[in-house]
Amino acid sequence: MDNNISELLSKEIKELMKNKFFFRTPSDIKILAYSVSYLLLILFGIFLNIEIVTAFLSVFPLTYVLGAKGLKYYIPLIASGGLILSLLASPNIITWFGIHMIISYVVYRTIYVRGSKVFLVVAVSSLIFLAVALYIFLSIRLGHITIDSKQILDFINSYVNSMAEMNQSVDKNLVLESFSNLQKSFPVTIFIVLFAYSLLLVQYTLSLLSREYVIIPVFPxxxxxxxxxxxxxxxxxxxxxxxxxxxxxxxxxxxxxxxxxxxxxxxxxxxxxxxxxxxxxxxxxxxxxxxxxxxxxxxxxxxxxxxxxxxxxxxxxxxxxxxxxxxxxxxxx
Structure with a gap:
C-alpha cells in the first residue's frame, strides 16, 4: 500500500513540475512593474537611440510576464509596445525590437518544455541571423538599400589599382583573392558575432530569471x-x-x-x-x-x-x- 502511495505521489509531482515555470508564484505587483519597465525600455530605446541595449534588456521582463500570465498578457503587452514603436520609431528600431519580442517567446517555450540551454542559444542566434538577413533582403528588393555589382567591382578595382600605385610590390591577384575570401567569410563572421550576442543575451536573461525562482535550463x-x-x-x-x-x-x-x-x-x-x-x-x-x-x-x-x-x-x-x-x-x- 505504501509503495502504491509513493508511486502515485511521485507521478503527481513529476506531472506538476512538467509544466511549471516558477518555483514560487510571482506577485501581481512584480508582474505590473516588469510590464511597465518593458514599455519604458522601448521609450528609452527610441528617444536615446540605444535600441540595441534596451532591446537586449527587454527580453527578461517580457519573458517574466509571459511566464507568469501567459499569452493573455503577453499579446496585449507586445501590441502596446508595437503601437509605440509604429508611432515613434524608425523601421530599423521596429525590426530590432520585433526580433526580441519573438526571442522572449522562444526563451519562454524552451523553459516551459524543459529544452536545453544549447538549443536556446542556437535557436536565438539563428533567429536573429535569419531575421536580419530577411530584413536586408527585403530592403534591397524594395529599393531602400541599393547594391550594384558593377559599382562594387569598380570600387574594388580602383582600390586595388591605388594600392598597386602606392606599392609596386603588391600582387593585384592576391589582393583580389583576399576580397573574394572576405566575401565568403564575412557572413560567417557576422554569424559568430550574433552567436556571441545571443549567448550573452541568453545567459543574462536566464540569470535574472533564476533570481525570480524560474526553473532555467543549463548547459550540457x-x-x-x-x-x-x-x-x-x-x-x-x-x-x-x-x-x-x-x-x-x-x-x-x-x-x-x-x-x-x-x-x-x-x-x-x-x-x-x-x-x-x-x-x-x-x-x-x-x-x-x-x-x-x-x-x-x-x-x-x-x-x-x-x-x-x-x-x-x-x-x-x-x-x-x-x-x-x-x-x-x-x-x-
Whole structure:
C-alpha cells in the first residue's frame, strides 16, 4: 500500500513540475512593474537611440510576464509596445525590437518544455541571423538599400589599382583573392558575432530569471553536444547546390544566389568544425582520467589551424554517429 502511495505521489509531482515555470508564484505587483519597465525600455530605446541595449534588456521582463500570465498578457503587452514603436520609431528600431519580442517567446517555450540551454542559444542566434538577413533582403528588393555589382567591382578595382600605385610590390591577384575570401567569410563572421550576442543575451536573461525562482535550463557537457544525421544530409545538399550555382553564374561571384549559398555553406562549415571539436573532446574524456584533460586546450588551439580536418571529423560523426557507436561498443564489452 505504501509503495502504491509513493508511486502515485511521485507521478503527481513529476506531472506538476512538467509544466511549471516558477518555483514560487510571482506577485501581481512584480508582474505590473516588469510590464511597465518593458514599455519604458522601448521609450528609452527610441528617444536615446540605444535600441540595441534596451532591446537586449527587454527580453527578461517580457519573458517574466509571459511566464507568469501567459499569452493573455503577453499579446496585449507586445501590441502596446508595437503601437509605440509604429508611432515613434524608425523601421530599423521596429525590426530590432520585433526580433526580441519573438526571442522572449522562444526563451519562454524552451523553459516551459524543459529544452536545453544549447538549443536556446542556437535557436536565438539563428533567429536573429535569419531575421536580419530577411530584413536586408527585403530592403534591397524594395529599393531602400541599393547594391550594384558593377559599382562594387569598380570600387574594388580602383582600390586595388591605388594600392598597386602606392606599392609596386603588391600582387593585384592576391589582393583580389583576399576580397573574394572576405566575401565568403564575412557572413560567417557576422554569424559568430550574433552567436556571441545571443549567448550573452541568453545567459543574462536566464540569470535574472533564476533570481525570480524560474526553473532555467543549463548547459550540457560540450562532449555530449552533437549534430544529427539530418544536418549532414542538409550540408551535402547545400554544398551541391552551391557548386551548381557557381557553375551557372560563372565569373559573376557577386551574384545574389552565389553569395547566398556561399553564406549558407560557411555557416554550416562552422557548425561541423565545432561538432568535430566536441567529438575530439569526447574521445579525450574517454581516454583520460583527469576531470580537466590537458589535451582539450591543445585540441581547441589546433582547431584554428586544422579546421578542415575538424570539419570532416564533425561531418563523419554526424552521419555515422561515432560517439554513439563508441558508447554502444563499450557497453557490449
Amino acid at each position: 557537457k560540450f562532449s555530449r553536444i552533437m549534430l544529427s544525421p539530418r544536418s549532414g544530409y542538409i550540408y551535402i545538399g547545400v554544398t551541391l547546390l552551391t557548386f551548381l550555382v557557381e557553375m551557372e553564374t560563372g565569373s559573376d561571384t557577386y551574384s545574389f544566389w552565389n553569395i547566398l549559398f556561399q553564406n549558407l555553406t560557411g555557416v554550416l562549415s562552422l557548425a561541423f568544425v565545432l561538432n568535430g571539436l566536441f567529438t575530439a573532446f569526447f574521445f579525450i574524456e574517454q581516454k583520460s582520467n583527469s576531470k580537466i584533460p590537458i589535451g582539450k586546450p591543445v585540441v581547441f588551439a589546433l582547431m584554428f589551424i586544422f579546421s578542415p580536418i575538424f570539419e570532416l571529423l564533425g561531418f563523419v560523426d554526424s552521419i555515422f554517429k561515432l560517439r554513439e557507436g563508441y558508447i554502444v561498443m563499450k557497453r557490449g564489452r
